[in-house]
Amino acid sequence: MIEDAQMIVDAVVSAWGSAQAAEGLPGWCAVRCELPTSRSLTRFLDWQARQPIAFFAHPETGEQMLGFGAAQVIAGDGADVEGETHRQLREMSIAADLRWFGGFAFDPTTSLTGIWSGWPQAIWFLPKLTLVREADTAEVRLIYLDHVGQSPSEVKRALCALFATDASDAVSHTAGGTAVADAMENGLVHDLSAWQTYLEQSLKEIDEGRLAKVVIARQQPQRVETTLMETMDRLISGYRDSHAFAMHWHKLWFLGASPEQLVRAESGTLAVDCLAGSMARGRTLHEDEALAAALFASEKNRNEHQAVVQFVTDRLKLISQEIEWPDVPTVKRLANVQHLFTPVRAKLNDGKHILDAVSLLHPTPAVGGVPRADALSFIRTHEGWERGYYAGAFGFMDGAGDGVLTVTLRSAAVRYPTAMLFAGCGIVAGSNVDEEWKETQMKLLPMRMAFQQGGDTNVQ
Ligand SMILES: C=C(O[C@@H]1C=C(C(=O)O)C=C[C@H]1O)C(=O)O
Structure with a gap:
C-alpha cells in the first residue's frame, strides 16, 4: 500500500462511526471528513493499481480530484450511450456532492478491441473513496461510501484493498501476448x-x-x-x-x-x-x-x-x-x-x-x-x-x-x-x-x- 495512504485509512476509519445513509443509494452509508495536507493528489497514483481510478485536475478552479474503487458503475455500448448513461444516472438521484467520474469513447458505433479490450464505449463510476483538494488550501476533503452496518475493521480492510497494488501485474504487463x-x-x-x-x-x-x-x-x-x-x-x-x-x-x-x-x-x-x-x-x-x-x-x-x-x-x-x-x-x-x-x-x-x-x-x-x-x-x-x-x-x-x-x-x-x-x-x-x-x-x-x-x- 502507498505509505501516505495510511493517513486516509486512519481518518476514514475513525470517522466511520458518524456515517450517514447515502442519499440516492439504498443500503449505502457515506462518511465525509478532512485531512490536513497541501500536497498534490498525484502521490496516490500507482500504476500497479487493481481498482478503477480517476484523476482530474481542473485548470480554472485549481481543484484536484481523485476517485478510487467503484461503489456503482454505469458502463455500456451502443449508439446512444450518452442517453443511456443519463437515464441510469437519473434513476439514482444521488447527493449533490457525490461525483461520478468517467467518459465516452470517440466513436460510439464500434465496439472497442485491441489496446482498448475491456473498455466499453461509456464508463462511469461513483468511487468508493473520493479525494478533493481545492486550490490553495491545506486540506483534502474525503468522501467514503460503504455498505450500511460495516464495522470499523471491515471498513479498514476495504480501504486497504483500495490502495493495494498488484505486483504480479508487473510481469503480465511486460510479458506481451495479451x-x-x-x-x-x-x-x-x-x-x-x-x-x-x-x-x-x-x-x-x-x-x-x-x-x-x-x-x-x-x-x-x-x-x-x-x-x-x-x-x-x-x-x-x-x-x-x-x-x-x-x-x-x-x-x-x-x-x-x-x-x-x-x-x-x-x-x-x-x-x-x-x-x-x-x-x-x-x-x-x-x-x-x-x-x-x-x-x-x-x-x-x-x-x-x-x-x-x-x-x-x-x-x-x-x-x-x-x-x-x-x-x-x-x-x-x-x-x-x-x-x-x-x-x-x-x-x-x-x-x-x-x-x-x-x-x-x-x-x-x-x-x-x-x-x-x-x-x-x-x-x-x-x-x-x-x-x-x-x-x-x-x-x-x-x-x-x-x-x-x-x-x-x-x-x-x-x-x-x-x-x-x-x-x-x-x-x-x-x-x-x-x-x-x-x-x-x-x-x-x-x-x-x-x-x-x-x-x-x-x-x-
Ligand atoms: C485532434 C487534435 O487536436 C484538435 C485539432 C486541432 C487542429 O486541427 O488545429 C486543434 C485542436 C484540437 O481541436 C489532437 O490534439 O490530437
Missing part, C-alpha cells in the same frame, strides 16, 4: 509516406465535395521511463491551462493534458470550448507574435475553426438559450503549440442535463469533421487503428448536474512499460502534408516529454 500488449506492439503506426497517402485520401473527399473538413490522426508507441506520479506532475505543471486527467480501467491507464473543454456545466450555465486551427510557438517573443498573427490571419485555419463554432452554436440551440460567443477567435497559447479559440456560453433549458449537451456535441468537428456522420465514416474506414478513448470525453459530474468533460486530446494509453501516444489534425481544402505531419509532431510532444527520463515540459 490483446493489449499485442496492439501496442503491432498497431498501425503511420510513417510520413503512409500519412501522405491517408491525407491525400482525405483531400480527395474534400475536393470531390463529400467532406468539408475531417480530422485525421495517428498513434505512436513509446517506452515509459517515468513513474505515473512524475508523468502527471509534469503534465499539471507544464500545461497550466489544460485539464490533466488519468483513468485506470481493466489494467490500462489512459491519461493526458487536454486544452479543450467539451463542456462545463455549473448551476445551469454551459461553457464550451471551440479549439481548432494550430500553429507552432516561436522561439523568441517576436517570432511567437508573428506566428500567432499568421494563425489568426490564415484563411485555412479560420475556416477549420469556424466549422467547429458553427456546429457547436447550432447544436446548443436545441437545449439552451442566451448563447454567446465572440465574433472573432483569440489565440490560446500552450507550451508547445497555439490554437484558435472561441469560448461559447449558454443557459441550459430547464430539465436539460450536461449529458444532453454531450450527446449533441460529441464528437465535435474539432476531432471528427463536417458533415459529421460522413467524416466519422471516413475515419472508421481509412484510419487503420482504433481511437478508443482518444478524442473521446472524460471528466466528472455530480448529483446536482454540474460537471466538466474534457476532449481527451494530448493523451496516451499506457500499459506499463509502453505508452501509445495519439495526435490528429484538421484537414480542409489546401492542407499540406508536411505541415500537418509537423502539427501532429507538436501535439505528440507533451506526452513524449512526460514519459521521458529528464523530459522537460519547457519545450519551446
Whole structure:
C-alpha cells in the first residue's frame, strides 16, 4: 500500500462511526471528513493499481480530484450511450456532492478491441473513496461510501484493498501476448509516406465535395521511463491551462493534458470550448507574435475553426438559450503549440442535463469533421487503428448536474512499460502534408516529454 495512504485509512476509519445513509443509494452509508495536507493528489497514483481510478485536475478552479474503487458503475455500448448513461444516472438521484467520474469513447458505433479490450464505449463510476483538494488550501476533503452496518475493521480492510497494488501485474504487463500488449506492439503506426497517402485520401473527399473538413490522426508507441506520479506532475505543471486527467480501467491507464473543454456545466450555465486551427510557438517573443498573427490571419485555419463554432452554436440551440460567443477567435497559447479559440456560453433549458449537451456535441468537428456522420465514416474506414478513448470525453459530474468533460486530446494509453501516444489534425481544402505531419509532431510532444527520463515540459 502507498505509505501516505495510511493517513486516509486512519481518518476514514475513525470517522466511520458518524456515517450517514447515502442519499440516492439504498443500503449505502457515506462518511465525509478532512485531512490536513497541501500536497498534490498525484502521490496516490500507482500504476500497479487493481481498482478503477480517476484523476482530474481542473485548470480554472485549481481543484484536484481523485476517485478510487467503484461503489456503482454505469458502463455500456451502443449508439446512444450518452442517453443511456443519463437515464441510469437519473434513476439514482444521488447527493449533490457525490461525483461520478468517467467518459465516452470517440466513436460510439464500434465496439472497442485491441489496446482498448475491456473498455466499453461509456464508463462511469461513483468511487468508493473520493479525494478533493481545492486550490490553495491545506486540506483534502474525503468522501467514503460503504455498505450500511460495516464495522470499523471491515471498513479498514476495504480501504486497504483500495490502495493495494498488484505486483504480479508487473510481469503480465511486460510479458506481451495479451490483446493489449499485442496492439501496442503491432498497431498501425503511420510513417510520413503512409500519412501522405491517408491525407491525400482525405483531400480527395474534400475536393470531390463529400467532406468539408475531417480530422485525421495517428498513434505512436513509446517506452515509459517515468513513474505515473512524475508523468502527471509534469503534465499539471507544464500545461497550466489544460485539464490533466488519468483513468485506470481493466489494467490500462489512459491519461493526458487536454486544452479543450467539451463542456462545463455549473448551476445551469454551459461553457464550451471551440479549439481548432494550430500553429507552432516561436522561439523568441517576436517570432511567437508573428506566428500567432499568421494563425489568426490564415484563411485555412479560420475556416477549420469556424466549422467547429458553427456546429457547436447550432447544436446548443436545441437545449439552451442566451448563447454567446465572440465574433472573432483569440489565440490560446500552450507550451508547445497555439490554437484558435472561441469560448461559447449558454443557459441550459430547464430539465436539460450536461449529458444532453454531450450527446449533441460529441464528437465535435474539432476531432471528427463536417458533415459529421460522413467524416466519422471516413475515419472508421481509412484510419487503420482504433481511437478508443482518444478524442473521446472524460471528466466528472455530480448529483446536482454540474460537471466538466474534457476532449481527451494530448493523451496516451499506457500499459506499463509502453505508452501509445495519439495526435490528429484538421484537414480542409489546401492542407499540406508536411505541415500537418509537423502539427501532429507538436501535439505528440507533451506526452513524449512526460514519459521521458529528464523530459522537460519547457519545450519551446
Ligand atoms: C485532434 C487534435 O487536436 C484538435 C485539432 C486541432 C487542429 O486541427 O488545429 C486543434 C485542436 C484540437 O481541436 C489532437 O490534439 O490530437
